[in-house]
Amino acid sequence: MNVSFAAQLNSVLAALILLTAFGLLAQRRIYGLLHIFALQGFFLSVSTAVVGYSAGLHHLYISALLTLTLKVIVLPYILYVLIHRLRIHKEVEEVVNIPTTMLIGIALVIYSYHLTAPIRELSDFITRSTLAVALATVMLGLLMMIIRKKAVTQIIGFLALENGLFFAATSATYGMPLVVELGVALDILIAAFIFGIFFFQIRTTFDTLDLKAMEKLKEEE
């Protein structure tokens, strides 16, 4: 595999990651979301491995493996179990104005390209053009958290955002040092347990996982 082929492959994977980020925005079924999220993790992991191979950096294989275990297997499995236990697998979320959301998403992608332009000029990595995609994935995750009103979907948005950050780390710098990557993975794992506990707390306190029920704490007029 020569370098330009690796670069092209990596661009394709970046495009696929961006596509899944948009898919998450549009998907209303909870299982659908879970599948798209796992797919995004898979693309991320493959992309990390490709970068590792073409740049000859072996620590990226570990990070690819980490992504594969955490983002494709462990987290979707935890969410799957939670969704089953909470009996919400049949719920379809009402999402208004998907076309408008998509347009905002496109604007965010363009903005990301604009924002990262100076960095692309500095970098001589094969992955430099994908940094914009990484930032766009972060922003799309943020957008998803803002427009969705269910606890589970917000968490998936949060995890997609985290995917964007991992992608940024591999595309801008060929991955963070291993200590940091492991620490971040540990934090995400702890976070997964915490939101699991949270789903049950919210359910027992509010009888629903709809966050519209949680609007008591506000400044009074």
Place this chain on the structure above:
Amino acid sequence: MILLILLGVNLAATILLAFIGDRKRAPELNIICSGATFAASVFLALSVYEKGPIISGNGFFFVDAFNVYLAVLTAFVSMTTAIFSRRYMRVERSRGKVGHKGMRFYHAMYQLFIFAMLLALLTNNVGVLWIAMELATLATVLLVSLYRTPAAVEAAWKYFILCGVGIAQALFGTVLLYFAAERIFGEGSKGLLWTNLSAVADRLDPTVLSLAFIFFMVGYGTKVGLVPLHNWLPDAHSEGPTPISAVLSGLLLNVALYALIRVKVLVDGATHSHKAGYIMMVFGLLSILVASFSLLRQKDIKRMFAYSSIEHMGIATFAFGLGGPVATFGGLLHMLVHSLTKTTIFFTVGHASQMHSTQEMSSIEGLIKGNPLVGWGLMFGVVAIAGMPPFGVFTSEFLILTASIKNAPFFTPFFLLGIAVAFAALFRKVMPMAFGKVPDNQKPIRVAYVPVIVHMALILVLGIYLPTFLSQWFHMAVELLVR
């Protein structure tokens, strides 16, 4: 060695207390562990004072005058809060607000939280700093929802989501910083060590670092509670157990600000301009103004003091944004005295709301007659936090004000307006609670005397006379931060 003891005690205590956290002597064990941490931190501080900055563990830890003073403060306040928590949590437990598992969880997470903050302070690796900040959030999230009331669960969820997202931005900032460093150091952990970065700060790419600073500002700024990123803070402070409110307000906000300042030093070095400082000044000023006007509208006592914390973190951020030796000295002192004063207030507020079984300010009355320590403690704390002489906050605010008049006269009126409004609001709300007759709903409880009295004495001393070692220390820290 001493570093490992310092961090190890908390970690061991976390595991131990997870099992025996509801035993009869668990609160005492909690105090002993925090006390041991404090002793270790004092030893560490003494060796830094004598020998200068320490780098150890293959460059993993870095201790200088700036972070060691915050580490001592963190260990000290966590110890006094543990003393307060003993009586406070006993009342909560006997009233059935928290159960057996809740107590075990509470004690374990308290220690883990302290561990995470100390790790964030003492590490040299900017990436590990991020991890420790996230760990500190995660450790406290479920403590905010400890009482399982709808409001508490809502507050905790908000805290989890907003701080999670916020701090994710800081990770992006860290990636950008590493990107800039990699061009100098190449692959590996070396490029994330703060000591290395600060040595070559002027060779880091200014465009990349400016962009990174925006992400750091939003990320760590969320944790500092700066307006407009502050929405989680009043909820989390008002719904969690009071000892947690005290450490969140007195310690966690400081640690987040510490992270921001460390990054600012690098950005200033790279850009050779005052851009980062201006951004911090605007955020700080906005926080002062919005928080002081919000104080006027509060009905819940803990919520009100949460807004006061936003105001004071705004003041400190403003001071570090101003830069220059005087303002930086003022900012460092302000972090110290705010931490001591605000925890005193939360101690008394916690007891006051337990005496009345409510946090509604309209139902709290006659504190001085009911329990002089709680009543006068609260009055004392409010007088101090409002910036009256002769207390510590007056000194630090005066220094910041002087620097502001000299270097940023345009900002000064707004700064003064914020402080004045906060002063008026706090007094209007607190006077009726402290004075007046004892109402029927007031019940006497056993209160923790020691932490309140110790903190009050320290605040008074710091206002009247700054010990030589402390001022020398601050001078050393100022030299590190101002170049």
